[in-house]
Amino acid sequence: MVTTTSVTADAVAEVRENLRDQAPLVHCxxxxxxxxxxxxxxxxxxxxxxxxxxxxxxxxxxxxxxAVLVNLGTVTHASAEGMRASVTSAARAGRPWVLDPVAAGPLPWRTALAGDLLALAPPAVVRGNASEVLALTGGTGGRGVESTADPEQAWPAARSLAGTYALTVAVSGPVDLLTDGERTVRVANGHPLMTRVTGVGCVLGALTAGCLAVTEDALLAATAATVLLTLAGEAAAARAPLPGAFATALLDELDATDADRIRTGARLG
Amino acid sequence: MVTTTSVTADAVAEVRENLRDQAPLVHCxxxxxxxxxxxxxxxxxxxxxxxxxxxxxxxxxxxxxxAVLVNLGTVTHASAEGMRASVTSAARAGRPWVLDPVAAGPLPWRTALAGDLLALAPPAVVRGNASEVLALTGGTGGRGVESTADPEQAWPAARSLAGTYALTVAVSGPVDLLTDGERTVRVANGHPLMTRVTGVGCVLGALTAGCLAVTEDALLAATAATVLLTLAGEAAAARAPLPGAFATALLDELDATDADRIRTGARLG
Amino acid sequence: MVTTTSVTADAVAEVRENLRDQAPLVHCxxxxxxxxxxxxxxxxxxxxxxxxxxxxxxxxxxxxxxAVLVNLGTVTHASAEGMRASVTSAARAGRPWVLDPVAAGPLPWRTALAGDLLALAPPAVVRGNASEVLALTGGTGGRGVESTADPEQAWPAARSLAGTYALTVAVSGPVDLLTDGERTVRVANGHPLMTRVTGVGCVLGALTAGCLAVTEDALLAATAATVLLTLAGEAAAARAPLPGAFATALLDELDATDADRIRTGARLG
Known part of the structure; x- marks a missing residue:
């Protein structure tokens, strides 16, 4: 496991600036x-x-x-072939990838696909809600795309998954829980409006891939993506109290959230 | 036919509050x-x-x-298989479903598919514009996704369709026309900007499915969805006169439109 | 080659008004x-x-x-069949079509598909960035969906392509370059925020198809679409400095950009 940096607000701020400076190509x-x-x-x-x-x-x-993002939200038989091709190709080229196993658990077909992809070549990061992470270690639960469990309940499953595949697991919820099996980070930023817009969790997976392209420390990358998105969510909610305007403001604030905002606002534990 | 409630603004307001309180899962x-x-x-x-x-x-x-929504807007051979699977599964589980036969009429392949789905297991509600409803009873017309007819012209077709399959038909237009074959409701709310944003009609189908999940009266569900959306459209247009901002405001106003706004604003006939 | 109008701001303004008045159906x-x-x-x-x-x-x-737009951005084996069907059908019916060869160059499969479609029935307009236009004449380059070249570098390729297939080539960039092989137009409008929102180039292809439906002069149509979009971009940027709000404002300004704004604002060279 490559652990080049400790996961501090300063380190997160540096990743955020590198993301903007390097503008990496993220294949989603x-x-x-x-x-x-x-x-x-x-x-x-x-x-x-x-x-x-x-x-x-x-x-x-x-x-x-x-870096590559694989998100199972509307996976089809055809797109699953593309996912297998991308994961294989990324692994061969030494590129990190992120697995977002949307709705794994209640849906057996895609739960099995998530397992296949994990076995094909381990991702650098698995990002999901608590039900999805539990599902990858044999648990059930979840309703549609929503979690029926809390991140802390998924802690043993996350640690097990991290250990088995030597990867980082990022469990989102009111307080996000991230672990690479050795180190654990909690991010206490965010706002409930982030659950009122479709795809905010999916965006987190994509930003995680973006950050993985600019740092080799997967736990730091996942933390940086989480801090960036949740601070943007807080800033957006402060000026847009309803979900339509909030979604637009969230995009604005992903741009506006810079190293300074991260250093003063990140609530890491 | 289950007719538990008369279709009044008070009944519509109650459905709207139940939708928010119960937060039903809507499979689209x-x-x-x-x-x-x-x-x-x-x-x-x-x-x-x-x-x-x-x-x-x-x-x-x-x-x-x-409840389940089936919308034919970009249906493919692959997605048609999913639609058949969902309709069959919903029928077996006793879940209501909504058919939105987008562009039925000018496009023979999907018009035939709409007929197949109707025959497989009747939906609780068919929602479309006048051309689409006419097409389901053998009429032609329509241009792309637009209607070339008025809801009142589709009245005989709507009644016939409602009677044949024991379902509710909701025909959208400047004044929406809804019937379950016995009762008829007209909703005179709305704003022309609703036709300047793609998918507002499609959203109506989805909201209808949402309301069907919280009331057994399909005509009431379809009316509640129509009132909720058209009142949101009026409120959005009052503060956003151009289509980009209008679309964002429409989402905000779907949240803000509550029982009080419905009781004072619904124009039911 | 049909050359009914010279490409002036007045001619562009007339196309813009015809687009609104005739509201053509654009199949995308x-x-x-x-x-x-x-x-x-x-x-x-x-x-x-x-x-x-x-x-x-x-x-x-x-x-x-x-008119018809064919954009290769996420083309699949299934959608490629639809593209072949549409291009054949459009050609038979005498309808113009636009080819947007997104990411042609780095991606061999779709580059070959672009060549197949060109050979099947020449489009009225090919619209792309410099790397994509270079790719259609055998060049390589590009990164993902981005150009690694400048429109002026693609000038010989654009002229060659225009001559071979008797079509108009529109190369977008900081200054857009458009040619039908005989006449050349440069459009110096626009704003960098247009590259911070996904799909602005794709929208240009769609607007080009829209304009082709209301004028037989393909170079004029492509110029009118470019002017309409880039002036809308300037107006949007003036009131929305961040990308989320900019995207919404861009839609508003596509509505608000009228003949007067075009006559005073178009920077044609």
Missing amino acids: LTNLVVANFTANALLAAGASPAMTDTPEDARVLAAGAG | LTNLVVANFTANALLAAGASPAMTDTPEDARVLAAGAG | LTNLVVANFTANALLAAGASPAMTDTPEDARVLAAGAG
């Missing part, structure tokens, strides 16, 4: 509900999104991207 | 143009969207959802 | 990331979008539309 194989919002969130944060799940193209993009 | 098999807007509209209104049209997953979601 | 086979934004942009500008890439439906829509 994601669901059609959030594709536009995800691309705009990456652009607002300073990264460069590319999206396709056709195997011929996905394989090429994955090899050239800074 | 919808078109990729409007998937994000639809999910955000359901969330803004207080419901919980889930979207996939892969048969293995769709079948599970449909059985567990409060 | 486009990528799922930008489908919603594209449909809303067409509606805001005054056109009427229709979107599907299922061959049975696409074939019918293409024959009845004012």
Whole structure:
């Protein structure tokens, strides 16, 4: 495990600035509900999104991207082939990838697919809600795309998953819980409006991929993405109390959230 | 036919509050143009969207959802299989579903698919514009996704369709016309800007599914969805005169439209 | 080659007004990331979008539309079949079509598809960034969806492509370069924020199709779309300095950009 930096607000702030300076290409194989919002969130944060799940193209993009996101939100038989191609290609090229196992648990077919992808080549980060993380270690639960459990309940599952595959697990919730099996970070930023807009969790997976492209420390990358998004959410909620305007403001604040805001606002534990 | 409530502004207001209180899971098999807007509209209104049209997953979601939406806007051969799976699964589990036969009429392939789905298991509500409703009873007309007829012209077709399949038909237009074959409701709310944003009609189908999850009276559910959306449209237009800002404001106002606004603003006839 | 009008600000202003007055149906086979934004942009500008890439439906829509857009952004094996069907159908019905070869160059599979479509029936306009236009004449380059070249570098390729297929090539960049092989136009409007929102280039392709439906002069149509979009971008940037609000404002300003704004603001060279 590469642990180049301790996970402090200063380290997070540096990742955020590197994301903007390096503008890495992030190849997203994601669901059609959030594709536009995800691309705009990456652009607002300073990264460069590319999206396709056709195997011929996905394989090429994955090899050239800074990192890859695989999100199972609306996975089909066709797009699953693209995911396998991208994961294989990313692994061969030494590119990190992020697995977001949306609605794993209640849906057996995609839960099995998540397991297949994990076995194909371990991702650098698994990002999900508590029910999804529990599902990857054999638990059940969840309702549609929502969690029926709290991040702290998923702590043993997260540690086990991190240990088995040598990866980082990021469990989102009111307080986000992140662990690489050795170190654990909690992020206490965020706002309830983030659950009133579709795809905010999916955006977190994409930003995590973006941060992985600029640091080798996966726990730091996942933490940086979480801090960036949740601080943007707080700033957006402060000026947009209803969900339509909040979604627009969230994109604005992904741009506006800089190293200074992170150093003063990050609530890491 | 279950007729538990008369269709009054008070009854509509109660459905709206139940939607927010119960936050039903609405499984949407919808078109990729409007998937994000639809999910955000359901969330803004207080419901919980889930979207996939892969048969293995769709079948599970449909059985567990409060209601199911099938919208033919960008239906493919692959997604049609998911629609058949969901409709069958919903029928078996006793869950209501809504058919939105987008662009039925000018497009023979999907018009035939709409007929197949109707025959597979009748939906609780068919929601469309006048051309689409006419097409389901053998009429032609329509241009792309637009109607070339007025809701009142579709009145005989709507009554016939309602009688044949024992369902509610909701025909949208400047004045919306809704009937379950016995009772008829007209909703005179709304604003022309609602036709300047893609997917507002599709959102109406999704909200109808949401309301069906909280009342057994399909005509009341369809009316409640129509009133909620058209009142939100009026409030949004009052503060956002151009279509970009209007779309954002519409989401805000789906949240802000509550029982009080409905009781004072609903124009039911 | 039909050259009915010289490409002046007055001629552009007339196309813009005709677009609003005639509200042509524009059939878009486009990528799922930008489908919603594209449909809303067409509606805001005054056109009427229709979107599907299922061959049975696409074939019918293409024959009845004012013009067709084919954008390769997330093309799949299935949607490529719809593209072939639409291009064939449009050509048979005498409808113009626009090719937007997104990420042609680095991605061999779709670069070959772009060549196949060009050979099937030449589009009226090819719209892309410099790397994409270079790729269509055998060049390489580009990173993901971004150009690694400047429009002026693509000038020989654009001229060659225009001559080979008797079409107009529109190369976007800080200064857009457009040529039909005989005439050349440069458009110096626009704003850097247009590169911070996903799909602005894709919208340009859709607006070009819209303008092609109301004028037979393809160079004029491509210029009118470029001027309309870039002036809207300038107006949006003047009131929305961050990318979330900018995207919303851009839709507003596509509506607000009228003949007067074009006559005073267009920077044609």
